[in-house]
Amino acid sequence: MTAVAWHPEWRAELVDQFLAGVMVLDRSLAIADHNRAFTEMFGEARGNKCYKVLKGRSEPCGICAAMSTFNDGRRRVLEQVGQDREGRPVNYLVQVGPLRDPAGDIAFTAVITTDLTATKRLQREYQALFEKVPCYVAVLNRDFRVVKANEQFRRTFGEPTGEHCHEMFKKSPERCAGCLVEQTFRDGEPHTAPHTGIACDGETTHYLAFTTPLLNESGEVRHVIHMSLDVTEVRALADELGRANEIRRALVESSLDAIAVTDEHRRVVMLNRAAEQLWGVSRDDLVGRTVPRWMLPAELAPVLKNEAEQELVHDARVSTASGVQVPARIGAVSLSVENRFSGAAVFAQDLRELKKLEREKLEAERLAAVGQTVAGLAHGIKNILTGLEGGMYVTSSGLKRGDQGRIRQGWEMLERNMSRVSDLAKNLLAFSRGDHPEPELVRPADIVHDVVTLFRDGAAQHGIELEGVVDDSVEPAWMDPEAIHSCLANLVSNAIDACLVSQDPGCRVELHLREADAAIIFEVVDSGCGMDYEVKQKAFTSFFTTKGKGGTGLGLLLTRKIVQEHGGSITLESTPGQGSTFRLRFPRARLPEPQGKESTS
Amino acid sequence: MSEPQPARAPVIAIIDDEQDIITYLRVALEDHGFRVVATTDPASAPALLEQACPDLICLDILMPEHTGLALYAEIMGSPRLASVPVVILSGLNANDELLNQVWNTNNLPAPASFIEKPVDIEHLLRTLRAVLGQQVGVAP
Structure with missing residues (x-):
């Protein structure tokens, strides 16, 4: 070229x-x-x-x-x-x-x-980024002094006027152990670590700190940028979550109810101590495995398969690992996370102890009823004895005087009271017959209809209207039908008697049947003469009768005995002149168990 | 057999719903020189008592409808009968809490005496004589 x-x-x-x-x-x-x-x-x-x-x-x-x-x-x-x-x-x-x-x-x-x-635009953008970024940003020199700080830093830690970084972040005169800034000055590399500082207002502030070097033209680290992200709220949430978790764990673990949790594939995720005891298993053997078929009653399966929201079985039999049947109340509820099925929680109450206590209580109530019966018996016999003594006295007085009228009068007294002895003996036999009821699965409504049919015509002859008010939806129950029949018959008969002595001509008797709070309720309501305080006090407690020779005083006592043997209770509401209501309440859970259904435990 | 009748035999009123008791007590008391008026119907008792002016009243306190207690309260409230001593006859035990409650809660004076059924005639006679002996001018 x-x-x-x-x-x-x-x-x-x-x-x-x-x-x-x-x-x-x-x-x-x-x-x-x-x-x-x-x-x-x-x-x-x-x-x-x-x-x-x-x-x-x-x-x-x-x-x-x-x-x-x-x-x-x-x-x-x-x-x-x-x-x-x-x-x-x-x-x-x-x-x-x-x-x-x-x-x-x-x-x-x-x-x-x-x-x-x-x-210039770039400069402005960087300045805005520096000032507005939601982090604490500070530029530190080799003396560890803050030479520049962004808005959030200044707002939280104050305006820097040549202070050391530890004075601003921690209000501490000493440099922090493991100082990130020092490390970055030494090796020119970025570093990060969580720190806890103190803001101007004295509040503890948790932050995650990053340091990165700022190089000059000759590649030396003349400054370090210290950036930190405030994690105080995250920390507070994490702490709170940790506490909530700890409470939940303690509650679940110390619960007397057995609790088990499964995932969406029916694998056991968690089992508490009560669950280990109820099913006789160890959580180490079960967690991670599919729930064994024997563990849960069939009713709960749909909940575990996401086919039902929840299920509760009040009177279940739960199998243990060794095959023992345990009476329990057991339920399951499906769990979801953000509307997605995530498994189920199963909770069960071991009812063995409760059932045992209930049996003992029923037994105690029976014994108490027997005690009252014996006390009442002595009292009832007194009346008859007086009649017999009177008959003897009058007869003997007539014999002494040669007074035929008086002899006949005395003799009639003797006859009458002998027949009362005989009635009493019959009633006592009925009372003592069958210490325990013989339950059958019966429709309570059928018993009510039978009793109403039995008395309706007789009542009508005296102008008394008898009506059954029956909720036919009441499910069958285990009851001794004859015993319940005689209870209701006795109460209806009493109610009709109360109407007979009432002044009110249009007297009514109603026999109600309904169910409320898992209890079957019979009510005999009359608009008859009612009872005053004295009569109510004595109604159940002795061989008390207001019917003179018309009653033995055993009817109500017998009724109460049968009710108690069915785990029920009898209450009486009465107002003189307005009528009485006898209420028999049988909680289903306390009804006698059918033969052969007893727990094997 | 009967004891000599005094100038005026004491009149005993018996109110009990059991006819057998009335028959028994009537015969026994008449055999021992008392005069007896009686009724099984408590409702008609006030009229009977007003008319007979008895020296002593034997009252059963547990009777249907018009109870003995109500009758007792009526006797205590009557100017002519309030001073007549009342002996309660009852199948209840004399120490029965219910019985004591009856006087206390109704603010009534306690009866002169209390006899538990079954009635022992000798005891009844002793009690009646003792109660009547306290009354001025009357001696069986």
Whole structure:
């Protein structure tokens, strides 16, 4: 290649290569010439005043750099804000220098404009990022002093005035153990660790700290950026969750109810201590395995398979690992996380102890009833004895006096009271017959209908209306039908008697049957004569009768005995002149168990 | 056999719903020189008592409908009968709490005496004589 000599007239071409805009101004501040980059920035402008082109002004600027250079011949560099050819604001760096003619006078000035708009925008964006980022950001020097801090830092830890970082973050005069800033200064690498600091207001602040080096032109670490994310709320939530979890664990573990949890595949996730005891298994053997078929009653299967929301079996038999049948109340409820089936919780109550206590209580009630019966018996016999003694006395008095009338009178007394002895004996036999009821699965409504049929015609003959008010939806129950029949018959018969002595001509007796709170309730309601305090007090407690020779006083006692043997209770509400209500209440859970259904435990 | 009748035999009123008791006591008391008026119907008792002016009343306190207690309260409230001593006859035990409650809760004076059934005639006669002996001007 042949070397070509440089021609100075090529300078115009050279100036057009510049990325910076170049213009030449004359003393009237008119643009004498400019390069291509200038045209791109401000448009074609030869012959126009510089202030018109760069600033859109009609007058020169108050302080004009070009004019100053015309005056003193010195170079100048300054930042300016003007407008581009489209009228948009533009930041640019201006260098002004004198152009001298051969005589050495300054005929023109050269003005070089470098567009700073993009740089400035970037700077603003970084500044905004630095200030507004929701982290604590601080720039630290080699003395561990905070030289710059962002808005969130200043708000939480205060305005830095040359303090050490540990003074600002921790209000501590000592540098932290394992200081991240120190590590980054040493190895030039980023570091991270959780820290706990103290805010200006004295609140404890938990944060996750990152440090990263800031290098200077020669690659040395002159500053470290310390960024930290406030995790105080997260920490508080985590602590709270931890506490809630601990409470839940303690509750589940110490619960007297057996609790087991399965996942969506029917695998056992959790088993508490009571569950281990009830089923006779160890959680180590069962957790992670599919629930064995023998463990749960069939009724609960749909819940574990996500085919039912929940199920509760009041009177279940639960098998243990060794095959023993345990009476239990057991339920399952399906669990879901964000509306997705995630398994089921099974809870069971071992009823062995409860059933045992219930049997003992029933037995105690039976014994108490027997005790009251014996006390009442002695009392009832007194009346008959008086009658017999009276008969003997009157007969003997008649014999002594030869008074036939008196003899006959005494004899009749003897006969009458002998027959009362006989009635009493029959009733006592009925009372003692069958210590325990013989339950059958019967519809309570059938018994009510039988009793109403038995008495209706007889009552009607005395103008007394007898009606059964029956809820036919009451499910069958285990009861001794004969015993319950005789109870109701006895109460209905009493009610009819109460109507017979009542002054009210339109007397009514109603026999109600309903179920409430898992208890079967019979009520015998009459609008008869009612009872006063004395009679109510004595009604159940002795061989008390208000019927003179018409009753033995055993009926109510026998009724109460049967009710108690069925685990039920009898109550009486009565108002003299308005009638009485006898209520028999049989909780289903206390009804006698059918033969052969007893727990094997 | 009967004891000599005094100038005026004491009149005993018996109110009990059991006819057998009345028959028994009537015969026994008449055999021992008392005069007896009696009824099994408590409702008609007040009229009977007003008319007979008895020296002593034997009253069963547990009777149907019109109870003995109500009758007792009526006797205690009557100006002519309040001073007549009442002996209670009852199948209840004399120490029965219910019985004591009856006087206390109804604010009534306690009866002159109490006889538990079955009635021992000798005991009854002793009691009646003792109660009547306290009454001025009357001696069996």
